[in-house]
Amino acid sequence: MESVFTSVLKYLREVYLGVKSILTSCFTALPYLFNRRSGDLHKEVTEQYPDPVSSRTADDLPSRSRGLLFNDIDRCTGCKACEEICPTKCITVENELGTEASKVWVAVFDIDMSRCMFCGLCVEVCIPQSLVHTKEYEGAAYYPRDLVISFGRGRITPEQRTKWAAIRQAKEAEETL
Amino acid sequence: MKPWMSAWDGLDVFPAGTPEWAVAASIVGFVYFFVIMPGAGFMAFLDRKISADLQARIGPNRVGLAGLFQPLADLLKLLQKEKRIVSGWREAFWLGLHTMALYSTVAVLPLGSMFLLVDTDMSAFMLFWAALILALGTMLMGLNQGSIPGWFGGIRVASQALAGAFPAMIGMICVGLRAGSFRWSAVAAAQGSSPLHWTVFSDPFQFIAFFVFLASGMVLLGISPLDGGLSVPDIHGGVSSHLYGRRLSLFRLGRFYGFFLWSEIAVVLFMGAWNLPLFVTDAIRNYSTPVALEAVELLVLLVKTGLVMLGVTWVARANPRIRADQITDMAWKVLSPLSLMALIGTTVWMIWVNH
Amino acid sequence: MDTSDLIPRLEEAVPGAVLEVRPFGRGGEISVWVEAKSIQKVAQAIRKDVDFSFDWLENLSVMEVDKALVLTYFLRSQEKGHTLYLRVSIVPDSPEAPVEMLSVVKTWPMAKLPELEASDLFGIRFVGNPVPGSSSGRFILPRGWVGYPLRKSYVFPTEFLNIPHTRPTGHTEPDDYGVVT
């Protein structure tokens, strides 16, 4: 059995160690109180989101940052590559034949942002590169249906369809002459 | 006028004929509404601001200048969350419990040379009776919730109260030895206004007694660094786990009040209570009324209490918590021996040094 | 001491158990097909073997290959670092019916949770490793779930506890998701 003296010494050492380590922790945290830390350490790290002072606005996000999607409908050829590859099936594309054989009228191009997981596969396979990620990250809405963003040119009426078919035939007739 | 109310004569605020109970009631009301409530509000704000700074956060900055009225906003938010006023015995029982937990100690508070509500020979010991009632009230509130976290919280508060009481009392006796009596006015008189004459720095054993007194107060009342009964990670708030709305705000006020009470008594006993330098007291006495003198003394006292409370919050924020059984082990195996050592040391010091 | 030396020793220990030895993928590993009913004896033999003490069942993977459930035991010995892949195949009576299988929890205790998972998702009842607590025999899936999801023949249910997954048809205005059924 160790002698009483050594156990008392061990006890006092334990108390001393405890108090010393508690104080070192306190004095490590103290400089933050007076903003004396070096480098960018001293300033607050958290930011109040709506305040304009927030440093992380959309423009200084990195270039590859994947935000909400945007499709430039003029360049979009309606090839539906993005619709096939999307894992969560949130892109719906519907085409109509345009006035000329080569032109396609993309009637409906909806992206359901509430189901999109921002994986970026659709942007990767888009040949005309019309579908891109913007830097916009504020995707809050009151109803999930408001999150369905549509880029389509709009559905066409049956009369327009017959009219365009007539124009196409006329053009083909001209070329065959 | 009863002897233990003699200190109020200086305060010639009350007309001659008012009965004693009216004077006592008005003083208690004044203390509650003009010292504790604003103190609670300001200290809650300061605590959140200091913790935010320590943790590289911004902290409250929405309400009022730099978030000064944040506690007011919290209070209003909590009050309007009240489901509906449920009358009946359970509500009455809870309110009774809570008043027991919160207001049992207002009568004991020493707040200045003329503001001593109870100034008997044993008034310093009343503190323990009051603090134990505070702990008992908190425990019953925990058990009253009928939920397992509440039950565990209540039992832990009870075990801590037992463990913290002994070293606190011994620590206080050291002060009484030096001051010659346990009367608040005597204790205050034994200390001068400049720190050299405070009890803390009068001899090394008093210094140890001060820290033992403060630490065991934290154990006794479960104040932030040693709050086993209210620990968040495992029993999500313990005693306060199922409180909401009005009850939660009252409970928070109760927690703050316990903290304020203990650090205020620590200041009175160890850190030169409300003593002002002589030329200041003479100047105020000559030129203005005793109430002004009392106000200045109260201000000095509250500033020192605030510093002690911020010191404790600083330790609490920078360190992890220890388990409830480790807290009680610390109280029995570390604080108690230290307090006895301080007691013996003070007596030897007084006999050896003073002659 | 390559793992292929273990095969002859395994055959004497448990006669008739080893059916076939085939390479496993490209990596040069070998997989040993074993009879279903003698899996526990084989397990004991491998675990007790002096040179090869495979004491770590790294992974228990189940797959459905044209109507048969193939269990693959990925074994590894912690001291010597050898690896061995045991294969067992069992055929359930019908694509939806559960099937019985001997459990190896006694030899490799770490097989407990993978076996419970396989019992839930593939419908293999492991004798000797019951699902703790819940009487419904479900470990991961909620109580009262019908069917074994990871089977190829699994049909996605349209309702659970008679709560339909999709909205009944016949509504005119679109719901919150803009879907008009």
Next chain:
Amino acid sequence: MIIDRRTGSRPEHLRTDLTSWVVGPYHGALPGPMRVHLKLDGEVVVAGVVETGFLHRGLEKALELHPWRSTIPYMDHLDPESAVFGELVLCLAVEEIVGIVVPPRAQRIRVILAELTRLSCHLGFIARVARAVGSDTMLHYVLRDREKVLDLLELQTGSRASLNFLRFGGVVADVTEGFMERVHETVDMLRVRLKEYNDLFTFNRAFVKRTANVGIISSEFAKHLGISGPNARAAGLPYDVRKSYPYCGYDQLDFHIPLGKGEGGTQGDALDRFLLRLREIALGIDLLKQAVESLPRGPFWKESLMDNFEVPAGEAYVRVESPRGMLGCHLVSDGGKNPSRVQFRVPTLPLLQAVPDLLVGGRLEDLPVILASLDLGIAEADR
């Protein structure tokens, strides 16, 4: 007058009973949606049963229903905190079946992303342990530093957590300019911060008292249950898939594996696991420095494979060292458009089996510390 609830009559003698308490599935102490049925004798835990399955989302079934090219984004959600390791293990399995040789530059970019994700996962671990022990200050400091690492991931891949940056045969894009310097800056900053963590937290007696001799995993117990990764190394078993089965060019980087030494308590307790994570962060810093300095030239992708990607019939079992342990993937393909079967060997499963034995004997307040110190990935355990 006391009535015994069960018998309804006056009890002959007063007796104490065990408290049974169900913690979960949503509770502050739990690292994820799981349920722990506790039997408590006063504050001491007498028995515990763990119930999981609350986060089962049928990931393996979903992978069987998608074409090969759309499976990669799903792999980020196997373990959301260490997303790149899910992608890595699937890509390595497919590359082993198809037989693609990944160019060295792509391998090195994969190593850099893996080590950055490991840093962010370990920092998340330290934040959880700090919160379980009750020190919010440490939590905020650690999360502030973790932000810097996540910014790096966003700079390179475009997303902080689910990267979706690996493809079969390489990576999507080359290193952005300015990425290398930012890595050096962040890594040096982290080295300074490690010292601050030690001052503030690691050698704090209150922390040592809370974690020493708590939730002890001895090396026999780790072998008994097949526990791998940092928890096994804290118990003294030198397993590391980066050393035993080198992949992605880890054999060209020289690094040693830190082991738990049992300072301040027995070997394999919660304190050892915490200290080991700190040492692994220091190790990760050296690895990143080596990987960034010696980035080889060359293509980052084996010609664009993505358009008509076919995987011939075959199977493969590949192991990767994820921050929680050995992550294995058994991939079976029958030559069709979709993978036939994808099965994951997950490091958290043996830990879930070990939790009841670790809880017994401890006190109620040790529950959050033990669960946090095991770094349980509930998302990957339930798949």
